[in-house]
Amino acid sequence: xxxxxxxxxxxxxxxxxxxxxxxxxxxxxxxxxxxxxxxxxxxxxxxxxxxxxxxxxxxxxxxxxxxxxxxxxxxxxxxxxxxxxxxxxxxxxxxxxxxxxxxxxxxxxxxxxxxxxxxxxxxxxxxxxxxxxxxxxxxxxxxxxxxxxxxxxxxxxxxxxxxxxxxxxxxxxxxxxxxxxxxxxxxxxxxxxxxxxxxxxxxxxxxxxxxxxxxxxxxxxxxxxxxxxxxxxxxxxxxxxxxxxxxxxxxxxxxxxxxxxxxxxxxxxxxxxxxxxxxxxxxxxxxxxxxxxxxxxxxxxxxxxxxxxx
Amino acid sequence: xxxxxxxxxxxxxxxxxxxxxxxxxxxxxxxxxxxxxxxxxxxxxxxxxxxxxxxxxxxxxxxxxxxxxxxxxxxxxxxxxxxxxxxxxxxxxxxxxxxxxxxxxxxxxxxxxxxxxxxxxxxxxxxxxxxxxxxxxxxxxxxxxxxxxxxxxxxxxxxxxxxxxxxxxxxxxxxxxxxxxxxxxxxxxxxxxxxxxxxxxxxxxxxxxxxxxxxxxxxxxxxxxxxxxxxxxxxxxxxxxxxxxxxxxxxxxxxxxxxxxxxxxxxxxxxxxxxxxxxxxxxxxxxxxxxxxxxxxxxxxxxxxxxxxx
Numbered sequence: 001x002x003x004x005x006x007x008x009x010x011x012x013x014x015x016x017x018x019x020x021x022x023x024x025x026x027x028x029x030x031x032x033x034x035x036x037x038x039x040x041x042x043x044x045x046x047x048x049x050x051x052x053x054x055x056x057x058x059x060x061x062x063x064x065x066x067x068x069x070x071x072x073x074x075x076x077x078x079x080x081x082x083x084x085x086x087x088x089x090x091x092x093x094x095x096x097x098x099x100x101x102x103x104x105x106x107x108x109x110x111x112x113x114x115x116x117x118x119x120x121x122x123x124x125x126x127x128x129x130x131x132x133x134x135x136x137x138x139x140x141x142x143x144x145x146x147x148x149x150x151x152x153x154x155x156x157x158x159x160x161x162x163x164x165x166x167x168x169x170x171x172x173x174x175x176x177x178x179x180x181x182x183x184x185x186x187x188x189x190x191x192x193x194x195x196x197x198x199x200x201x202x203x204x205x206x207x208x209x210x211x212x213x214x215x216x217x218x219x220x221x222x223x224x225x226x227x228x229x230x231x232x233x234x235x236x237x238x239x240x241x242x243x244x245x246x247x248x249x250x251x252x253x254x255x256x257x258x259x260x261x262x263x264x265x266x267x268x269x270x271x272x273x274x275x276x277x278x279x280x281x282x283x284x285x286x287x288x289x290x291x292x293x294x295x296x297x298x299x300x301x302x303x304x305x306x307x308x309x310x
Numbered sequence: 311x312x313x314x315x316x317x318x319x320x321x322x323x324x325x326x327x328x329x330x331x332x333x334x335x336x337x338x339x340x341x342x343x344x345x346x347x348x349x350x351x352x353x354x355x356x357x358x359x360x361x362x363x364x365x366x367x368x369x370x371x372x373x374x375x376x377x378x379x380x381x382x383x384x385x386x387x388x389x390x391x392x393x394x395x396x397x398x399x400x401x402x403x404x405x406x407x408x409x410x411x412x413x414x415x416x417x418x419x420x421x422x423x424x425x426x427x428x429x430x431x432x433x434x435x436x437x438x439x440x441x442x443x444x445x446x447x448x449x450x451x452x453x454x455x456x457x458x459x460x461x462x463x464x465x466x467x468x469x470x471x472x473x474x475x476x477x478x479x480x481x482x483x484x485x486x487x488x489x490x491x492x493x494x495x496x497x498x499x500x501x502x503x504x505x506x507x508x509x510x511x512x513x514x515x516x517x518x519x520x521x522x523x524x525x526x527x528x529x530x531x532x533x534x535x536x537x538x539x540x541x542x543x544x545x546x547x548x549x550x551x552x553x554x555x556x557x558x559x560x561x562x563x564x565x566x567x568x569x570x571x572x573x574x575x576x577x578x579x580x581x582x583x584x585x586x587x588x589x590x591x592x593x594x595x596x597x598x599x600x601x602x603x604x605x606x607x608x609x610x611x612x613x614x615x616x617x618x619x620x
Contacts, residue, residue: 094547094548094580095547096546096547100435100517101435119514120543121514121516121517121518121543122543122546122547123516123517123546124514124515124516125410125435125436125515125517126411126435126436126515127515128514128516129514129515131513131514132513132514203438203442204429204431204434204438204439205434205435205436205437205438205439206431206433206434206438207410207431207433207434207435208433212522212524212525213525213546213547213549214522214524214546214549214552215522215523215524233430233431233432236406236432236523236524237405237432238404239523239524239549239552242524242549242552242553242556243552246552246553246556246560247560250556250557250560250561251560251561270404
């Protein structure tokens with residue numbers, strides 16, 4: 001069925017994002033980057049692209065920005081490398097594709113999309129994922145592309161310690177860097193996508209929620225599409241993305257009610273920080289979070305919104 | 311609260327397990343191996359061990375048997391190696407631990423348990439997981455320990471092709487090799503554990519449902535503990551382990567009803583084969599599957615059951 005309620009919502013991470021630590025230049029840079037991703041995704045939908053195309057386009061733009069912890073802006077792991085994770089899900093057939101711990105891939109979300117279409121598997125990791133990537137015309141970049149003075153300095157400061165941090169902040173675990181998008185297209189199909197560069201100084205091949213279908217990303221035409229950002233381990237334990245869908249399907253909650261419960265009750269009670277962008281099968285959009293701020297934006301025929309703080 | 315309804319259920323994989331392809335010797339070998347794991351787990355519970363201990367003990371025994379596709383019995387991947395995945399979850403606090411694509415670890419489930427207790431992370435993969443393992447007194451074995459003539463021959467037959475298979479069967483995707491256990495202890499705590507050696511000739515660092523909290527393994531004292539076996543990609547798309555819990559919590563279904571719906575409706579409708587062992591907070595046990603057979607066993611104060619076929 002054709003629908004005029006198509007729309008898109010995106011995020012660039014959540015956490016302690018205080019107005020006092022922002023300059024107006026920085027704020028503008030973030031807003032501009034969000035606007036570009038949002039509008040490119042929305043324009044695609046308007047021109048008849050599928051929701052799967054729209055979320056891939058939006059997330060690719062966020063990956064190409066140095067401001068967000070994904071793709072080009074990925075943080076340094078304990079080996080001084082950039083290990084990235086991404087996942088994408090098609091709500092029309094519940095198919096998913098995901099990669100974890102891939103290096104030098106320009107747009108991990110595009111690789112996740114290739115896994116969705118060209119592999120019997122859902123989640124490919126590490127070197128194996130790189131071999132798959134090379135067999136499927138994936139764009140690679142060199143180390144220099146991913147270098148960033150600020151992120152390098154972040155890493156240098158803690159690299160000889162056991163600590164790790166979830167992104168920009170000097171306080172560990174404060175800014176939870178991930179990017180993501182959800183969309184409903186005019187054909188009534190939902191899709192969700194999430195991508196991350198992980199945690200500064202992360203060790204041991206840690207994999208968080210972003211490449212896990214059901215934890216960081218979920219889409220189902222019956223209910224909604226969800227992309228999460230926040231403390232990954234908590235989102236994994238709560239299965240937050242799928243949980244919002246389950247609350248709608250099994251308990252009859254609206255998207256907004258389901259998101260409130262999943263983020264402000266279940267996740268918070270366990271001690272997890274974070275938020276989601278979500279859109280339901282009718283085009284309703286909800287972007288709940290339980291921390292100070294979340295880089296977020298949404299657009300449909302009735303509104304265009306770009307926000308950072310509460 | 312103390313409970314006399316403690317119990318345990320285990321599985322050794324599901325799929326096309328036909329009586330015609332079995333000899334009575336083979337049947338006895340499988341039954342004996344299941345009985346050993348079941349009774350060791352049950353005895354531990356009876357002696358006051360936690361459900362977390364009981365599922366670790368039971369799964370370790372299954373990993374030590376060459377009959378099941380996990381630990382010692384793991385199949386060969388495309389590189390002729392054994393790449394193993396495992397996860398464990400504590401229903402009392404929703405904490406989880408998991409490893410994927412680890413090599414030469416004698417008992418991946420014990421390593422997953424160490425991740426649960428000694429890491430801020432939930433899922434560690436590949437070489438990073440091995441480094442963590444070495445720092446935490448993990449028992450390693452050499453390649454010879456994991457060698458098995460039958461599994462080697464399976465691999466030789468298909469290693470130069472693009473096909474892979476999910477275990478013993480000559481027909482691809484027929485026997486879905488995984489082991490797992492769920493338990494309720496006398497203190498009312500639930501736990502679940504799952505371990506696998508993956509698929510013969512698997513490529514690209516594929517990760518299935520077994521190390522994914524919510525997909526292959528889930529435990530929550532409010533509802534139930536679940537360990538899945540079957541076509542991993544489908545279980546991941548359905549979030550089957552968590553789905554059973556969500557159906558109980560959000561829709562008020564019993565454990566048996568939730569399992570029937572998740573396995574015989576949701577999973578089957580999508581095209582997935584498989585089954586689960588599950589136990590709820592009251593000690594009820596359910597072991598639904600939608601294929602020909604599932605190696606399974608359960609025990610509490612009232613019964614002791616070991617079965618293979620429907």
